[in-house]
Amino acid sequence: MCLGVYGKVLRVEGELAVVDFGGGLTRDALVGVEEVREGDYVVVHAGIIVSRLSEEEFEEVFRYVEEAVKQLAMIESRAAEYLESMKMRLEENLSGQK
Amino acid sequence: MITLLNIRDVVISVGQQADLRYLTKKLFRDKALASQIIKIIREYWEVLRTRKGVEEVKIMNFCGTHEYTTTHYGIRSVLPPGVNLVAGPGCPVCITPSFYVEAAVRLALEGLTLYTYGDAYKLPAVKEVGGCRSLSDARMTGADVRVVYSFLDAVRDAARHDKPSVFLAVGFETTCPAYASSIANKLVPKNLTLIMAGRLTPPAARFAVERVGTVSGVIAPGHVSTITGAGVWRFLPEEFGIPTVVSGFEPLDVLIAITLILKQLVEGEPKLMIEYSRTVTMEGNRHAKRLLAEVFDTVDAAWRGIGFIEKSGYTLNENLSQYDAFKVYGIREPSREEWRHDLLPGCMCGQVILGAAKPTDCRLFMKRCTPGTPYGPCMVSVEGACSIWARMGGRESLVEVV
Amino acid sequence: MSKISLAHGSGGIETSSLLTRLILNRLPEWMKSLDGGLGLDFPDDSAAIPVREGYIVTTIDAYTVSPIFFPGGDLGKLAAAGTINDILMLGGRPIAVLDAIVVEEGTTMDDLSRIVESMISVLGEEKVCLVGGDIKVMPRGQLDGILITTAGIGVALRIIVDRNVRPGDKIIVSGNIGEHGAAILAAQQGIKSDEFRSDVSPLTKLMLPLIEDYAEDIHAARDPTRGGIAMALNDWAKGSQTMIVIYESELPIREPVVNLCEMMGVDPLNLASEGTALLAVSPDKADEVLSRMHELGYREARIIGEARERTSSIGLVVLKTLIGGARILEPPSGELVPRIC
Numbered sequence: 001m002c003l004g005v006y007g008k009v010l011r012v013e014g015e016l017a018v019v020d021f022g023g024g025l026t027r028d029a030l031v032g033v034e035e036v037r038e039g040d041y042v043v044v045h046a047g048i049i050v051s052r053l054s055e056e057e058f059e060e061v062f063r064y065v066e067e068a069v070k071q072l073a074m075i076e077s078r079a080a081e082y083l084e085s086m087k088m089r090l091e092e093n094l095s096g097q098k
Numbered sequence: 099m100i101t102l103l104n105i106r107d108v109v110i111s112v113g114q115q116a117d118l119r120y121l122t123k124k125l126f127r128d129k130a131l132a133s134q135i136i137k138i139i140r141e142y143w144e145v146l147r148t149r150k151g152v153e154e155v156k157i158m159n160f161c162g163t164h165e166y167t168t169t170h171y172g173i174r175s176v177l178p179p180g181v182n183l184v185a186g187p188g189c190p191v192c193i194t195p196s197f198y199v200e201a202a203v204r205l206a207l208e209g210l211t212l213y214t215y216g217d218a219y220k221l222p223a224v225k226e227v228g229g230c231r232s233l234s235d236a237r238m239t240g241a242d243v244r245v246v247y248s249f250l251d252a253v254r255d256a257a258r259h260d261k262p263s264v265f266l267a268v269g270f271e272t273t274c275p276a277y278a279s280s281i282a283n284k285l286v287p288k289n290l291t292l293i294m295a296g297r298l299t300p301p302a303a304r305f306a307v308e309r310v311g312t313v314s315g316v317i318a319p320g321h322v323s324t325i326t327g328a329g330v331w332r333f334l335p336e337e338f339g340i341p342t343v344v345s346g347f348e349p350l351d352v353l354i355a356i357t358l359i360l361k362q363l364v365e366g367e368p369k370l371m372i373e374y375s376r377t378v379t380m381e382g383n384r385h386a387k388r389l390l391a392e393v394f395d396t397v398d399a400a401w402r403g404i405g406f407i408e409k410s411g412y413t414l415n416e417n418l419s420q421y422d423a424f425k426v427y428g429i430r431e432p433s434r435e436e437w438r439h440d441l442l443p444g445c446m447c448g449q450v451i452l453g454a455a456k457p458t459d460c461r462l463f464m465k466r467c468t469p470g471t472p473y474g475p476c477m478v479s480v481e482g483a484c485s486i487w488a489r490m491g492g493r494e495s496l497v498e499v500v
Numbered sequence: 501m502s503k504i505s506l507a508h509g510s511g512g513i514e515t516s517s518l519l520t521r522l523i524l525n526r527l528p529e530w531m532k533s534l535d536g537g538l539g540l541d542f543p544d545d546s547a548a549i550p551v552r553e554g555y556i557v558t559t560i561d562a563y564t565v566s567p568i569f570f571p572g573g574d575l576g577k578l579a580a581a582g583t584i585n586d587i588l589m590l591g592g593r594p595i596a597v598l599d600a601i602v603v604e605e606g607t608t609m610d611d612l613s614r615i616v617e618s619m620i621s622v623l624g625e626e627k628v629c630l631v632g633g634d635i636k637v638m639p640r641g642q643l644d645g646i647l648i649t650t651a652g653i654g655v656a657l658r659i660i661v662d663r664n665v666r667p668g669d670k671i672i673v674s675g676n677i678g679e680h681g682a683a684i685l686a687a688q689q690g691i692k693s694d695e696f697r698s699d700v701s702p703l704t705k706l707m708l709p710l711i712e713d714y715a716e717d718i719h720a721a722r723d724p725t726r727g728g729i730a731m732a733l734n735d736w737a738k739g740s741q742t743m744i745v746i747y748e749s750e751l752p753i754r755e756p757v758v759n760l761c762e763m764m765g766v767d768p769l770n771l772a773s774e775g776t777a778l779l780a781v782s783p784d785k786a787d788e789v790l791s792r793m794h795e796l797g798y799r800e801a802r803i804i805g806e807a808r809e810r811t812s813s814i815g816l817v818v819l820k821t822l823i824g825g826a827r828i829l830e831p832p833s834g835e836l837v838p839r840i841c
Binding site for chain 2: 002003004006007008015021022028029030031032033034041043045046047048050051052053054055057058060061064065067068069071072075078079082083085086089090093
């Protein structure tokens with residue numbers, strides 16, 4: 001229901017922050033969160049920062065997938081293979097990180 | 099057992115700081131990863147079908163942006179036939195009562211400058227006002243209607259020209275903090291007032307699952323939850339026994355959410371999970387919640403095509419009436435008793451919004467009602483279920499063909 | 501009473517249905533084209549009038565843009581390049597242009613001079629003559645700035661008509677898509693960034709060599725302006741009764757454009773290009789044509805999809821998505837406005 005775009009905070013000026021949305025696309029946005037600092041990654045919706053992004057949590061979601069696969073593997077399946085492929089793919093993706 | 103590698107370690111080992119914007123697109127739109135998750139989904143479906151005798155899994159995505167992701171990436175086309183995604187009441191434009199649009203059109207025709215977002219600009223009212231059904235009609239007849247990307251843009255623009263102006267303020271918990279913050283920080287110029295049509299989503303979600311009844315799982319809105327906290331969805335598993343996953347908006351987010359719902363169905367233990375943990379917490383955004391509480395009161399409010407839902411609307415609180423367009427221009431909001439069904443004859447948006455009908459069930463769909471000439475509210479917003487189905491086809495299994 | 505809205509001019513479904521109702525339905529068949537030529541019997545970029553050897557290719561377009569000066573170009577350049585490209589896309593070599601300029605009272609002489617200067621300089625570089633024209637002034641407020649109409653004339657030995665896409669044809673795009681639309685959107689939204697520049701430019705250096713060597717292998721050509729490649733591909737699929745499959749992963753879209761589109765909630769496939777060609781090429785020559793395009797300096801050119809036999813049950817343009825799903829790519833509809841949800 002609400003389009004959110006990820007950006008990186010360039011600087012904070014009172015209740016406003018200048019946010020870089022990638023590729024030189026910058027706009028200012030209202031600061032809608034408790035605290036925001038230069039360098040933070042944030043979610044912006046219609047001109048307001050609604051939350052911050054946490055780097056640590058990026059892998060959490062794949063842990064959920066891993067748990068799902070473990071559960072499937074217990075029942076019987078080729079799920080373990082999928083996990084192996086995913087692992088390889090994640091590695092490929094991350095080592096090519098810009 | 100194999101374990102997935104630690105993303106952080108890898109990123110660090112490559113010697114770079116992760117650009118999370120880039121990382122998101124790279125990981126969560128990756129075809130190879132997606133295809134593995136799709137296999138996991140298919141396996142789960144087989145387990146449910148063969149071992150549990152499940153005939154259909156009906157997953158409701160409340161949020162219109164999830165519906166957008168679903169159709170934009172063709173997610174329905176890769177799911178097994180028994181796993182169905184239905185759209186819920188999560189489009190703030192679709193559910194904005196006709197009354198607000200009529201009031202906005204009237205004020206525009208009286209010579210005020212009217213601001214709103216691109217989606218609300220096209221929203222048609224049930225009744226014509228001065229020959230106009232929408233703000234876009236009003237602009238055609240010469241009214242000063244300005245489409246903006248954000249409330250902040252309108253605040254700045256209105257401050258420049260100083261003419262009496264009104265913002266048609268639609269939105270859910272994600273959008274409303276922008277109004278609250280601008281008002282609380284005294285950024286709003288004297289000449290700008292708001293038609294406050296903001297709505298809260300959990301009451302509507304409750305309403306939908308109570309009425310529809312047969313939902314097997316819910317993909318809960320990610321960006322709303324950044325504000326409210328995921329905790330507001332706890333009632334879904336606890337009271338209704340529905341597995342609920344707060345999810346992000348990339349295609350892999352939605353696929354993983356589906357996986358986690360199926361996993362819960364296999365386990366038989368419905369609970370609340372946060373797939374979108376990279377930005378959603380259980381508590382939500384305290385700062386924004388404080389602003390919302392400071393500026394707005396929560397009241398019983400009308401939803402288009404649905405009716406009144408308890409404690410589901412934001413209004414400006416008493417001591418901020420100078421920002422309230424209705425108070426300033428003497429417009430009275432219809433009470434629950436006065437409220438009328440605000441869909442045009444034949445329009446099924448009420449059921450579509452609740453996930454009880456598919457857009458294609460409506461006989462007006464793509465005949466009388468098209469994205470260019472919308473008849474019902476769900477055809478207006480890019481995020482409305484009907485508009486999305488019209489533009490992207492939520493219907494067919496295209497993968498075999500391609 | 502129904503009225504004309506901006507959606508009628510957005511180049512999507514509303515524009516085509518307006519043209520059908522307003523003009524095509526009023527014309528008897530004989531009035532739509534000359535014997536052996538191409539006209540409104542199959543609306544393409546240009547019309548063709550048969551002459552003793554080949555065709556005279558002709559086109560007319562009205563240009564309006566806000567703002568009139570934008571990063572990468574201006575209204576004058578747009579009017580010149582747009583008309584040249586329309587001639588090229590039918591397989592013609594542009595030789596002359598006529599223009600009609602309508603100006604709002606109060607426009608500065610300087611602005612008008614710069615626009616006209618820009619138009620003339622593009623025509624000059626392309627060795628296209630400006631053989632006639634007209635200028636009118638409208639009272640203030642009755643027109644937003646300047647409107648330029650240009651008619652183009654070209655010559656062709658054979659013409660490329662967009663109803664001839666055949667199953668198996670490869671769909672090639674000559675460069676990044678949506679650049680012009682993104683630049684205009686950014687300018688209208690007050691976004692100042694060097695990343696957004698219109699691609700407006702004549703495609704002569706690309707198309708003349710291709711027409712010369714591959715006129716028989718190029719079954720359709722279009723510069724995807726208003727309505728973007730979504731509109732162009734739908735026109736082709738409909739006109740030639742084929743199904744066109746596009747691979748999302750192959751689409752050349754620059755990251756800043758993707759980001760802008762995601763921010764504004766618009767689809768880059770609906771954004772205009774003004775210096776990009778979309779071609780349908782027979783499969784046995786596709787790689788050859790592609791490397792030729794690269795040699796000619798269009799390094800981003802690539803194959804983005806192919807035409808297939810039409811199957812009854814599904815839509816005409818199908819997009820194979822990044823994650824391996826599929827969806828129907830509909831022609832754009834309605835006015836392009838930023839959205840929040």
